Amino acid sequence: MTEDKDKFHGNENMTDEELVEIHSKLNVEKHPPTKGFLSAPLIFVFVFGCLIFVCSIQLAHSTNQFQLHPPTDVVDLTDEEKEALRIERKFESGKKIFALRCASCHQANGLGIPGQYPPLDGSKWATSDPALVSYIILNGLKGEIVVKGEVYGTSAAVNMAAVPITDREIANVTTYVRQAWGNNSSEISTDEVVQFRQDTSAKQEQWTGDELVEMFPAVFTN
Numbered sequence: 001m002t003e004d005k006d007k008f009h010g011n012e013n014m015t016d017e018e019l020v021e022i023h024s025k026l027n028v029e030k031h032p033p034t035k036g037f038l039s040a041p042l043i044f045v046f047v048f049g050c051l052i053f054v055c056s057i058q059l060a061h062s063t064n065q066f067q068l069h070p071p072t073d074v075v076d077l078t079d080e081e082k083e084a085l086r087i088e089r090k091f092e093s094g095k096k097i098f099a100l101r102c103a104s105c106h107q108a109n110g111l112g113i114p115g116q117y118p119p120l121d122g123s124k125w126a127t128s129d130p131a132l133v134s135y136i137i138l139n140g141l142k143g144e145i146v147v148k149g150e151v152y153g154t155s156a157a158v159n160m161a162a163v164p165i166t167d168r169e170i171a172n173v174t175t176y177v178r179q180a181w182g183n184n185s186s187e188i189s190t191d192e193v194v195q196f197r198q199d200t201s202a203k204q205e206q207w208t209g210d211e212l213v214e215m216f217p218a219v220f221t222n
């Protein structure tokens with residue numbers, strides 16, 4: 001200890017050179033060489049860096065570039081495909097309306113009930129002039145009519161009331177009726193139905209079969 005003290009602390013008799021040498025020795029003691037130690041943390045930094053990098057790539061892949069709400073794929077449909085989709089949707093909507101509003105009488109297969117409810121499958125009333133079928137839904141129908149060679153409406157108790165649905169719903173359900181089962185007629189647009197409703201706004205009561213036959217001669221001759 002005493003020797004150490006002498007060695008490092010020296011005394012008044014020391015030369016400048018000796019002092020400098022002693023101090024540089026002291027410095028080495030106070031700050032031990034870090035050469036071997038420095039490389040260990042560096043390796044960790046490198047390894048963790050790589051880990052974060054790889055994880056980020058993985059995350060970016062599995063989280064759609066970190067977007068919370070990634071844009072849904074934009075599908076470009078051709079005009080024909082859009083048209084086909086529009087018709088399909090209209091038909092499906094019409095089918096639902098039919099099930100709710102018409103099928104209880106005319107039946108889901110469109111064949112009606114013999115002697116009671118007339119068929120829509122193959123009926124001129126349903127598949128000819130767009131105005132005719134729309135008028136029937138707008139105001140209802142009573143009295144005797146002939147559908148596919150059979151007479152219906154012989155009993156006053158069996159008639160059709162106006163169906164209270166929107167113009168768009170009428171367009172959809174008539175389009176469905178005109179294209180379902182064996183039917184293959186043109187669609188009816190909402191604009192047409194708007195016009196049909198205006199044209200018949202003065203009519204309060206149900207149509208009679210005779211009235212309509214007279215109004216649509218082209219449909220019933222032959």
Ligand code: HEC
Pocket residue numbers: 098101102103104105106116117118119120123124125126133136137141142143144145147152153154158159160161163173174177209
């Ligand atoms: C309550 C039962 C009932 C409901 C519901 C009903 N109809 Fe009718 N429908 C009848 C009856 C009954 C007749 C025949 C009336 C007559 O003989 O005067 C008829 C006649 C028709 C006719 C003309 C004749 C034919 O068979 O083509 C069409 C078209 C028609 N209905 C379409 C529809 C549509 C579309 C709906 C639904 C939006 C509908 N009906 C809802 C009872 C109904």
